[in-house]
Amino acid sequence: MDIDCLPLDKTGYFSKLICDYIAEDVKLKPLYHRFPSIEGFKGQIEEKRKSFTTEQRTILFRSLSNQYQQVNASEQTRENIALLKEDNTFTIVTGHQLNLFTGPLYFLYKIISTINLAKELKTAFPENNFVPIYWMATEDHDFEEINYFNYKGLKFQWNKKASGAVGNLSTEGLNEVFNLFANTIGDSKNAQDLKELFEASYLEHDNLTDATRYLANELFSQYGLVIVDGDDKELKKMLVPFIKKDIFEQIAFDKVSATIVDLEKLSMDYTVQVNPREINYFYLADGVRGRIVESKGKYYVNDTELSFTKEELVHEMENSPERFSPNVIARPLYQEVILPNLCYIGGGGEIAYWLELKSTFQAMNVPFPILLVRNSALLITDKQADKLARMKISKSDLFLKQSSLINKKIREISNIDIDFTPQKKALEAQFEALYDLAEKTDKSFLGAVKAQEVKQKKGLDALEKRLLKAQKIKLKDHVIRLTEIQNELFPRQSLQERNLNFAEFYLAYGKELIPMLVKALQPLSLDFTVITCT
Template identity: 40%
Template structure:
């Protein structure tokens, strides 16, 4: 049951850049980029020339070799051979137990968007795709989740490409999760899923594909691993252009110039080389100094000719960074739309000029769906304070201030009348004797200071008398924003899955594919 739909742009949760994007207010230099359904036909025309369909299907089938395919997934994979089939893509790092809730929301949003496109455009077919960021090497970001306020951690810290991480040692994290979930209705089902995934698959990429296939395969989502030699052979020209021309830095800097006059936050600064080198399970930054290329933290140096030869001979050893990855994805997929978070949307917007330079069609960008799950007892607590759920999606301290104001409990000693009185008093005193001006000002300031101290005492008394109500507001806020963050950024889906018979379907139905609203949903 939906409790509320809150327009994202009416909250302080987005940067100005992303707000302006959602409201179609970006500067003209961006060329009217906006997630508009009317642009679907135009994007399809741009994508009809995609030429790697047979190879794409071969690669996906190879990656799925050990997975029992759902019929819908199988049909979607083979449909990619057809010229009227296009993809809708989302992606994420390979997090323990899928990570925070918003990863599930991303996946379901991608699926629902593809389904709606299928309903509106019967002559075409749209396939939802989850792109595994298997080369990302920040293991500190992916090795833990929170369930019922408790951190569950997998003791792995080697900074190696996540997809290659061995799943050995993950049993302890599964046991800890089992203990946290307790004897809930579907605890055994989710624990069995994770045991099968992590204990019977040798690395994190295989385990994550298995989990997504088990949870979402019935929707037809196709999982793709970007750590693939054949894909990288396709993008060799882009790797070379980056080496020869620094095309990402040059063109992102151009986009940043659009941003500066509007005080937009720069999400990702380009480097002079936006490629990593993969070697013996290490992902090493390539740093350019004139026409020499250094592998960071090593003594290895390449000349430009040497590194270009390496791209030809061993493209699989090159890995795109955060700004090159979208270019990689859009080159190897017939992609029409991308579903991503606010930060992702921001750095994709920085890449518009790079896409033009490389003649790659820029996809429709959809801000991923945002869902907040709320228990009935929290709904009742909020009702007792006579506030609305929407009031909690505002600036820090605003729900408390609104409650006090609503109940005429705001006490202010400062007023225009008092200020005017003190100014008039000073003027009258100076008029009588100018030498008393300093004394008059000091006395007026002393009165203000005394009144400020009195105001603080009165405010403390008000809060003390309304301690119960203010505590209810605080606890409600903690439920919606655990650890002072959006719930979806901290809590793992398993906490809610175990109590909700059809959790994925429930979320799917509630998702707003426009990405413009935060959906507040009552827990079943």
Template identity: 35%
Template structure:
């Protein structure tokens, strides 16, 4: 049995103001986006989206080929066929190819994008909205994807491969999965684990393995997984990559970064003069232009004419970095919304200038859903202690202080004592002030000394009371570790194996139905 509670952004220190304000007309951050993250904003986005029949034909062809070896699914086939129609649009999320999907928010992002597509389909009949998962197959940060956790135990593997991780052999991951099998069996999610093993066993590459897995778990919802490491798709993006060889994006990103800084926000990304990599076998090397006008990529050197010719003939050898990947996405998909986490959406806010200069419609930015799975007994203990879930976002020592203050009300009078001293001292200052400035300064100094004495007494008493409440503080720490295992927020640490058994049966469908991507906040799933 489960129930849910929803917490607004101002109750939980989870979503930055930049993301929350994207729903608010008139927000200064909306100047860095195109439309607010509302149904009205989404309607404006699909009315402005102009996606050519040529691009639709290429997209349908590539995706059909990528799905050819997967089990047929009616919902997926309908989504694929829909791409040939002019009134079909996508809502997209993206993520790295994490082993066994890695932390829980991988599947939360997908559930969010499916839910948004359903809501749009219901609200705008006559239009088709396809949920898309963009597999980050060209990423090269293997250490970020080679593991997952069950409790505090980490299951990981190594590889001698380098370059785009989507091309790495899937069979290398099987040893890590085998090591986790016994622990997973105890969690009543053996069917999910069987899906994972099957996907990696039957696939040649990591990209294929993740596509098989999300197809198994989310195919009935019509989700499409796209691997953009493809010649034909890159051909559609080649004209913009040609422009980028002359440093097209650099100034636009820096201009947006300056605006963010003026608004008191820290820029999330820093553009390079050329925001492209060169893919060559097992390497992914940054492309840099040299003072003499030539270009280098690792050990390779190209003249200007050579690199432009290389790009024209082999666009699949060129890979956009974090600055241009979103632009690539919007070129090859009829996309109207990107669903992402706080850090992702913040870096998207630096990119609109590139879209405007390229004449590409900018999508609506939508914050993914956030979830916390909490035991009923933990919530009851929290309430008994006079604590709220929001308190657990405080640093540990501050949380302990909050707990002690809830159980030692007299400590709350420390400020009243200080105010009483100030009032009495002010009377003395007023009196002695008439006698001479030196006497008044002396009384003011005495006031400060008195306040410092109270502060020292307060700190010492609080320290003693923390020891007094040691037993109670242990369950406070236990609950905090439940919310922040190993100091990391639960959805960014725990795997599907630890958590989704709570939603059995049909855990992915239940997760999807709990999502409300246009209402930012935190959904707390409370279970017994």
């Protein structure tokens, strides 16, 4: 295995907001609490230790013990759950939707970043314990976002009518997806392992929550990963005071709205990731996850006939808190209320919306966690690495836009010089003399001289492009090979991790895949990792 690293801002795939955050741009400091560094974690540990109570730990331990009753967890995972009762134990969290068969490859990177950071913090602060957490987004209702995965250009999709929280969905019908997938991947030892994993996860569990928990546990329990389902009555009881503040005082709406205004003032290049609502909770009932809205002092649930007075809604919160489901604005607060958490690890889009939330946490008197951009990686096989070496394509070249990559390599391998820079400089020198002459004679000629310079430079540009185009035609085979290898590594001209499923690489590397990634990914490096697999 060969590992190279590139700065995120040199890849072209990360927003200016995220690149500025990684660079610790001072103008973003008001939007976060502590930067993800060992020194930053030292202060975060002390703050969370003081704010997270024994009672919260007891409730968390009891709930997780119930959630794990039917799970064949590793000894390390069981030990980590027990350690959560101790006041020197803290969590590192990532969250993800219940994507079919893990969905995109970066599902693995998020969890591995979490596992590796927990290990790194244990080395730095051996007197404390650090537990990696995967938060399952069981209450999401965006079924179309999770009902498929890609494999070698094919889309394996679960066609089903669905409504309400996806975690409650029956796995009925997934045998059809399994059969298609099984008939596609062959009969090698690694293929058989994949088939058994899919079958055990989805065909032997009744709902998507249990299936996803089984899958993540099978992949990562050896590293002590603890899987949390927030759709839990006992855990949500701890959230009730904060639900009231959101619904009746609209604290999140006011604070996030103000932060968005500040964010937009900082830079026109900063895109607002999510916008708050006056009420940031849904109501769960009978296969429906309906948004709660207020009108003339009453509270209604969209897509239902349900309505409540304020008093009735308070009674509902206190007696059936499991029916209140936080949206993307409120869920981060829920997580931090029920976990002794130090850090949230997420993709660029997730970190962007977390950067909108600090003032809400302050108003709610809940410590704001450290935010860490998850590891991103490009996996290159031996065969692909050989092609790149023969074509003399560097790792940084791969991240160029395809047209730029082709132009760069054609210039390098062409037996004629396609760079007209010397001619342009000579032209500029000639026109300098003409400008001097015009200044000394008739300044009205300056405009004419300028126009002629622009015209001749455009002429040189046109000749250069025409020559480059001719060379591309002449070197057509090389252009095709360049295009093919980049398209392999960047499907749809996007990051590999956003398109491919782990199954493609599991077929090649089997059970060594995850240990290889665990060894390669360093969460606090804050770089993009290029891994050449061997």
